[in-house]
Amino acid sequence: MFKSTHIWISSYLKIELARLLKPRPWSKPTHIMFCFVDHYEPEWHNADADTQNRRMAEWINRYPKLAQGHKDADGCYPKHTFFSPAEVYVKEHLDQLAKLCARGFGEVEIHLHHDNDTEQGLRQKLEQAKKDFTKHGFLGKNKSTGEIGFAFIHGNWALNNSRKDGRWCGVNNESSILKSCGCYADFTFPSAPSETQTTIINSIYYPSGDEQKPKSHNSGTAVAAGKPISDRLMIIQGPLSLNWRKRKAGIFPRIENSDVTGANSPAPNRVDLWVDQNIGVKGKPDWIFVKVHTHGAQENNMNTLLGESMDKAFSYLESQYNDGKNYVLHYVTAREMYNIIKAAEAGEKGSPNDFRNYSIIGL
Numbered sequence: 001m002f003k004s005t006h007i008w009i010s011s012y013l014k015i016e017l018a019r020l021l022k023p024r025p026w027s028k029p030t031h032i033m034f035c036f037v038d039h040y041e042p043e044w045h046n047a048d049a050d051t052q053n054r055r056m057a058e059w060i061n062r063y064p065k066l067a068q069g070h071k072d073a074d075g076c077y078p079k080h081t082f083f084s085p086a087e088v089y090v091k092e093h094l095d096q097l098a099k100l101c102a103r104g105f106g107e108v109e110i111h112l113h114h115d116n117d118t119e120q121g122l123r124q125k126l127e128q129a130k131k132d133f134t135k136h137g138f139l140g141k142n143k144s145t146g147e148i149g150f151a152f153i154h155g156n157w158a159l160n161n162s163r164k165d166g167r168w169c170g171v172n173n174e175s176s177i178l179k180s181c182g183c184y185a186d187f188t189f190p191s192a193p194s195e196t197q198t199t200i201i202n203s204i205y206y207p208s209g210d211e212q213k214p215k216s217h218n219s220g221t222a223v224a225a226g227k228p229i230s231d232r233l234m235i236i237q238g239p240l241s242l243n244w245r246k247r248k249a250g251i252f253p254r255i256e257n258s259d260v261t262g263a264n265s266p267a268p269n270r271v272d273l274w275v276d277q278n279i280g281v282k283g284k285p286d287w288i289f290v291k292v293h294t295h296g297a298q299e300n301n302m303n304t305l306l307g308e309s310m311d312k313a314f315s316y317l318e319s320q321y322n323d324g325k326n327y328v329l330h331y332v333t334a335r336e337m338y339n340i341i342k343a344a345e346a347g348e349k350g351s352p353n354d355f356r357n358y359s360i361i362g363l
Contacts, residue, residue: 003193005255008201012241015202024278027286031328031352032275032321034072035289035337036260037187037238038296039111039153040082042093052093055297060096062306067105070314072331073322074353077104078314080296081334083111083153083187086129094136101138107333107362108138110183113155117170119177126181140335140360142182149360151334152183153293157191160207162215164195173211175233184360185338186217186233187291190240192257201240202277204289204341206232225283226347236337238291239277245269258292262300266292266313268320275321281344287352289337335360 042052067077082097097108110129114122130148133139140149156168160175171177178186191197198215204223209216217235238258246254246269256273260266274290281287296305304310322329328351332340336356343355 004195004197005193007195007197008190008192008199008240011199011201025285028326029286029324029328030326031287031330032317033287033289033330033332033337033340033352034078034317035081035291035332035334036078037081037153037291037293037334038083039155039293040296041085041088041111042297043085043088043090044295044297052090055299055302056093056096058302058306059296060100062302063100063105064103066306066311066314069311070318070331072318072329073324074330076331078331079104079333079336080106081151081187082106082108082296083151083334084108084133085155086110086112086125086132087114089129089132094133094138098136098138107335108133108136109151109153109187109334110139111153111155113168115168115170116166119171119173122171122174122177123181126178126183130182134363137363140362142184143357143359143361147182149182149184149335151338152178152186152188154186154188157188157194157196159186159188159196160211160214160216162196162217166214172214172216175207175217176211179231179233183233185236185334187236187293187334189235189237190257192240192255197240198237200235200237202237202279204234204236204279204281206234208232222282223341223345225281225344228342228345234338234341236289236291236334236341237279238293239274239279241273241277243269243273260292260294260301260305260310262298262302262304265304265309267309268313268316271313271316271320281341284344287340287344289341291334291337332356335362 042055158168161169205220207217242253243256244253321327339358343358
């Protein structure tokens with residue numbers, strides 16, 4: 001788990017030191033936006049059709065039973081954003097997800113695995129994915145332009161050709177191509193312990209690096225209230241920190257990378273750590289954005305994600321972070337999270353619930 005920690009640990013220590021010297025101002029109530037994004041791959045490990053169908057059935061049958069037992073301050077169920085792999089489009093899978101999402105349990109966005117690609121090849125893949133996904137009523141529409149908009153997760157974490165060996169991408173200026181094709185935000189990170197992890201952590205920002213070189217998103221400009229930016233792809237990161245309450249060999253802290261798996265369930269101490277990272281828009285301390293991720297179609301993870309562990313995690317969120325006085329909880333999709341961030345960036349006031357469709361509306 002400590003592989004490639006050198007990439008981000010100095011940023012983490014700086015953040016922790018700043019937290020001690022100058023605590024974040026706490027405005028009551030603090031609104032918590034909770035978003036669950038999923039690298040959703042029923043075909044994982046080249047599964048046969050029967051295995052894929054079983055994986056789909058688990059989610060279609062079990063997730064509503066889990067989610068219906070929980071609601072946020074706005075009356076919304078916990079929402080799951082399924083980032084479906086564009087390179088293995090299966091109509092039947094998306095038909096089933098469409099029925100699930102129509103009941104208020106989530107949305108579907110674009111996930112892509114590619115290798116040794118080109119700018120033209122990437123554009124073609126993204127445009128085809130938009131055509132495929134919109135047939136099922138997925139993705140969104142930009143309120144200003146009317147163009148199709150989508151959120152994105154990079155397969156194998158290698159956004160902007162960020163692996164040293166050049167595998168699993170091939171396109172240095174991937175962010176710009178994504179933006180030009182209608183992508184409004186990337187939800188890939190954190191990727192620790194992968195070498196693709198950025199130096200920037202626990203942030204919402206716009207990349208500012210040299211796009212002719214790999215990993216241009218390793219530097220950036222923080223999203224800030226009153227300072228809107230529209231010409232760059234937004235990067236929305238999840239929590240990355242050290243967990244001193246869950247130690248390796250009873251001594252060393254474990255890395256908290258916001259990945260929910262069968263081996264790393266969403267225990268209360270993890271939920272607290274997610275919130276404590278205070279990921280948000282600069283100048284808007286009363287809105288905190290918590291984005292966690294998983295690979296939901298893998299058998300080793302499903303009992304955690306669809307069973308007692310996740311049920312308890314949602315209950316803990318609702319009991320500790322939704323009292324209406326100190327905290328207000330909002331379950332959001334990736335699209336809704338982006339919209340609320342853009343509202344904060346624009347200096348909007350009021351409840352985040354009012355801005356779920358602020359910039360990108362669902363189809």
